[in-house]
Amino acid sequence: MNVLQAIRERRAINVFDPERTIPADDIKKIIEVANLAPSSFNLQPWEVVVVDEPERKKVLRKCAFNQPKVEEASAVLIMIANPNGVEENIDDHLKSWVELGYIKPEEVQKMREAPFGMYGEKDSQARKFFAVKNTAFFAMNFMIAARGFGFETHPMDGFKEADVKKEFGIPDDRIIPLLVAVGFMKPGLELLPRAFRRKIDAFTKFNNY
Numbered sequence: 001m002n003v004l005q006a007i008r009e010r011r012a013i014n015v016f017d018p019e020r021t022i023p024a025d026d027i028k029k030i031i032e033v034a035n036l037a038p039s040s041f042n043l044q045p046w047e048v049v050v051v052d053e054p055e056r057k058k059v060l061r062k063c064a065f066n067q068p069k070v071e072e073a074s075a076v077l078i079m080i081a082n083p084n085g086v087e088e089n090i091d092d093h094l095k096s097w098v099e100l101g102y103i104k105p106e107e108v109q110k111m112r113e114a115p116f117g118m119y120g121e122k123d124s125q126a127r128k129f130f131a132v133k134n135t136a137f138f139a140m141n142f143m144i145a146a147r148g149f150g151f152e153t154h155p156m157d158g159f160k161e162a163d164v165k166k167e168f169g170i171p172d173d174r175i176i177p178l179l180v181a182v183g184f185m186k187p188g189l190e191l192l193p194r195a196f197r198r199k200i201d202a203f204t205k206f207n208n209y
Ligand SMILES: Cc1cc2nc3c(=O)[nH]c(=O)nc-3n(C[C@H](O)[C@H](O)[C@H](O)COP(=O)(O)O)c2cc1C
Pocket: 010, 011, 012, 013, 067, 155, 156, 157, 158, 159, 178, 194, 195
């Protein structure tokens, strides 16, 4: 399937087939593709908890306003944005840049300062935007890739973040922008037509706001 087809076919599926599972290795294959998402300074400040055990999905459903799809989907991914991704990932990134020939070893120190200047102190709003923005790209990539592999998905922000953090052991300093359910549509159901989209002329301008 080509990428345009995957984007066009992706729908937020409301009713998943509760009988079908997806092997962990297949979920990892989708994550591998999602992980090619671009990120600021290539810092990749995302983390994921894949919830695929029936009992754990029940717990997550309770945190998500009892949305049935959380339990019925084959798995639900807790998408986690890490505002500390700057200090945690910068050295691996710069090391790879040296190894791959992007920069010379003597340029590392200067390059290392840039994201700290741009994304501010830990706990700053800039850090939170940084983490959430990049994790959203990862999540979108996941949904397109999942469709490419033949799966259905559903993004959700209908959940209590504090409850999800508590139940799944996610540190307080992380942000959870969304959950993404993945699985198969329940057989015998027909999707309603694609939900309305605004005309692009209503929000697209060229050269000036
Ligand atoms: C960040 C985000 C959060 C969402 N949260 C929920 C949710 O909690 N529950 C739900 O039923 N749908 C949720 N949706 C799905 C949207 O309602 C759906 O994407 C939209 O109606 C367009 O439908 P389509 O994706 O099939 O084109 C969410 C979508 C996004 C992108």
